[in-house]
Structure formats: structure tokens, C-alpha cells
Amino acid sequence: MYRNILIPTDGSPLSTAAAHAGVALAAQCGAAVVGVHVAPEYQYPVNIEIVVPEYPTEDDYRAAMRRRAADYLDQVRAEADALGVRFHGITVLADNTADQIVHAAGQNGCDLIFIGSHGRSGLGQLLLGSTTHKILTSCKIPALVYRVPHGRGPGDAAQAAAPALRIRRILLPTDGSALSEAAAQHGIALAAAIGASVVGMHVMPEFHTFAYHTELLEDTRAMFEEESREYARKFLAAVESAARTAGVECLTTDVAHDHPWEAMIDTARELGCDLIVMASHGRKGVRSLLMGSETQKVLNHCAIPVIVYR
Numbered sequence: 001m002y003r004n005i006l007i008p009t010d011g012s013p014l015s016t017a018a019a020h021a022g023v024a025l026a027a028q029c030g031a032a033v034v035g036v037h038v039a040p041e042y043q044y045p046v047n048i049e050i051v052v053p054e055y056p057t058e059d060d061y062r063a064a065m066r067r068r069a070a071d072y073l074d075q076v077r078a079e080a081d082a083l084g085v086r087f088h089g090i091t092v093l094a095d096n097t098a099d100q101i102v103h104a105a106g107q108n109g110c111d112l113i114f115i116g117s118h119g120r121s122g123l124g125q126l127l128l129g130s131t132t133h134k135i136l137t138s139c140k141i142p143a144l145v146y147r148v149p150h151g152r153g154p155g156d157a158a159q160a161a162a163p164a165l166r167i168r169r170i171l172l173p174t175d176g177s178a179l180s181e182a183a184a185q186h187g188i189a190l191a192a193a194i195g196a197s198v199v200g201m202h203v204m205p206e207f208h209t210f211a212y213h214t215e216l217l218e219d220t221r222a223m224f225e226e227e228s229r230e231y232a233r234k235f236l237a238a239v240e241s242a243a244r245t246a247g248v249e250c251l252t253t254d255v256a257h258d259h260p261w262e263a264m265i266d267t268a269r270e271l272g273c274d275l276i277v278m279a280s281h282g283r284k285g286v287r288s289l290l291m292g293s294e295t296q297k298v299l300n301h302c303a304i305p306v307i308v309y310r
Helices: 013-029 058-082 097-107 122-126 130-138 178-194 214-246 260-270 293-301
Strands: 004-008 032-039 087-093 112-119 143-149 169-173 197-204 250-256 275-279 306-309
Touching: 004 013, 004 097, 013 032, 013 058, 013 112, 013 143, 013 178, 032 058, 032 097, 058 087, 087 097, 097 112, 097 130, 112 130, 130 143, 169 178, 169 260, 178 197, 178 214, 178 275, 178 306, 197 214, 197 260, 214 250, 250 260, 260 275, 260 293, 275 293, 293 306
Parallel strands: 004 032, 004 112, 032 087, 112 143, 169 197, 169 275, 197 250, 275 306
Antiparallel strands: 143 306
8 A cells, every 4th residue: 555654753752652653554554664854954153253162063063963863763763673664764954844854755755644743632622733734735645644642741651652553444534526535545445455444424514494484494404405315325335336346344424514524523433433534625615735624623623543635
């Protein structure tokens, strides 16, 4: 399925936990891992007349950054060696971290970027990290966002002890768009490669009353619901057919809900899914540089990993 998985690391407990999960996925898929650390560029002193004596030279700074990068990458290498996964490490000195990660993925033939993100509560749920968001909106390959449990302080053991990723059931939301169908095909191919099952899902809009003549409401509701279910049957039949062809066990479900992202998260939890594979955009407002609102909301609130397919 995947040949090379790119795993960025900055040595933090978050990225260490994500790397642990990413290497486990690589082992499950038979893929190699490309680890990358992006260190900030050397900052020249603004006023050379007030440079403190211990301010490093550019050569000293670069050497120190490469030593630190080697330490971080060696942690990922050790995980890979323990699971028999091929590993290659890259160090980049640049200030545009997201761009460098996407570039490294392209230069090294990677077909998945594996990114760690905090699983926060409260207001922290509303935002992804800026680097993660930039990667998701600029990369041309699928990216997996792995939620790491957020503890009470930096270096919390909950992050370092995050469970290894083991995928047994994959949720595949579809709205019938070409991109969501391609995302479902991607999820089915992944399931076939690792021996997982899939759940095809379509979220139908709920019926809302706008009619003035109340005697028309029941007929209108029935027609609306039947038309919605017909679309659901059509979209889910395509997922079932693709899964059958790939020899993958498949369940399907349709749900009426005004907030598709909530329905997706609830369904994934209720059916014991370990992963959601979804398109970066749906039928509403497809734009090449921005993620669709439903995808963004799933990423912000979901506790399980999500693959964003572009």
C-alpha cells in the first residue's frame, strides 16, 4: 500500500509518541520510514556591537542543530529497528517548517505524511497546530493526523505512553463526489493491505419545515427522505462494490444529521473504528488551497487518527 511514510519529529513528547505510532503503521503496511527534522535557520545578531560573548557562530550553530537532529532521528530509528522497518533520516535547516516537510515527502518518494497533533479539551479542540494545518493544505499526498492524548504539562507521560496504532476497522464517509469516492478507494486499498474491514457511511441532511401550508408537510417530508435514502443507497453501493472487489469486509450505514462531522465521529466511536479516511473537500465549495469545513471539524474534534485524502 504505502512504500515510504514521512514522519516529522522535533524531539517533543508529542512527536515522539506520533513517531511511535507512525512506525507501527509502517510495520503493518510493510513500508519504509523517512524521518525528518527541520531546525530553524541561524539568526544573525542585529547589532554586532552588543553581541554577547557566548553567541554562537553560524558554523557552531549548524553543528549543534545537526547533533540535536541526530538525537531526535535516532529515537525514531530505534523504533524502526525494533519493528524491522527500514529507516532513513533527513535534517533540514530552514524556517518554513511545513514547506520543508512537504518538499521532503516529494523528494523521497513518500506516499503518506504522518503528523502528530494534540488531543486537547475545551478551546484547544478548535485549532490544529499551524504547521499541521499548512501541511494539510499544501501537500499533494494523503496525510494522517494522529491525535496524541494531552496531559497536564510538557513531557507528560500520557504522550510518551500513547498506544501503538493498530488499524482493524476504517470509516469511509462518502457524499458521492469524485474526491470522496477516491478517498474511499484509498481506504479500501489500505484495508486490503493490512487485513482491516471498512464501514461506508453517508450523512443525509435532516428535513426542515419551510412550507406555509401544513397539509403539504407530510408528503414533502416523505419525498425528501426517500430521495435522500436513494442517494445514500447509490453512494454506499459504490463503496460496497469496491470493497467486494478488493476482498474487504464492508458494513454500510446512513445517518440523518445536520452536522456531518458530528455524525462521523459518533459513528466511528459506536462502531469501533480505529481510523477515518476522508476527502479534503466534499461537494460544498471545493477549493484547492483550503480544507472543507466538515473535514476541518472532524480533525479538530476527533480522538482517532484521520487520513486526509487530496
